[in-house]
Amino acid sequence: MREIIKIGKQEFKFKKDALLYYKSILNSYHFEELLNKEHFNDILSLLEYDYAFEIEKYRRQGQKAYNIIEYSKIKNIKISKVQFNTKCFELLFEDSSSKQISYTYIINRPKITADSTFNIACRNTIIKDMNLVKRKYFETHSINGQVKCQETNEFSKWEDLVVDHRQPNTFSIIVDRFKEVSKIDLEKIEYFTDANNFLLFKNEELKEDFRNYHKQKATLRVVKKECNSSRAGMAKIKKNTKDLSID
Incomplete structure (x- = not known):
């Protein structure tokens, strides 16, 4: 039986449902707008969800979780602009520092091995x-x-x-x-x-x-x-003029 994804009070049958939920929050605001109380708590719940994965990651590495976000020190959350007018959530801390987060990365995080x-x-x-x-x-x-x-x-x-x-x-x-x-x-x-x-x-x-x-x-x-999906049927082919490489 498929395990339900539980993030705070929200429950999702599939990852795509969780992604759509947080995408809808993101798109309901303009750049630089602060989240309302309900959506602020939704993001805190997402960070708590992420926290459990971080603990497991550090446990595998034999380290203490020094760099986990201290969500209790978050003062506000706003909609920030990244490259080419893309929106993201930005955490605003009590010490005036800030940090952008990716809800897609948190939700799509794979099992840690x-x-x-x-x-x-x-x-x-x-x-x-x-x-x-x-x-x-x-x-x-x-x-x-x-x-x-x-x-x-x-x-x-x-x-x-x-x-x-x-x-x-x-x-x-x-x-x-x-x-x-x-x-x-x-x-x-x-x-x-x-x-x-x-x-x-x-x-x-x-x-x-x-x-x-x-x-x-x-x-x-x-x-x-x-x-960006598997193309198992493709044979090995030579580079052509459309191909891109790292300088």
């Missing part, structure tokens, strides 16, 4: 590289804030597009091959969480090794989110 923890650290290692690819593509091809999806040729906004790894070198394949060639012992890998709450490798050499390996192996496209 040694393997998934390693994969998360790998993905966080290349975040800047992937964002740079997307930003450069927009800077070069944007028309009125939109670019063509390289899969469908449909014009789309920033928030509707992702950087996709072309078959056969999907991100998971690249990570798996890196673990093989580097003879990674998952139980010996050490991690830390940076100021932005990203899980990263403690070993800088390992981080750079993966980043460089990914640069060599990744063939990228900027595509609509719905196109």
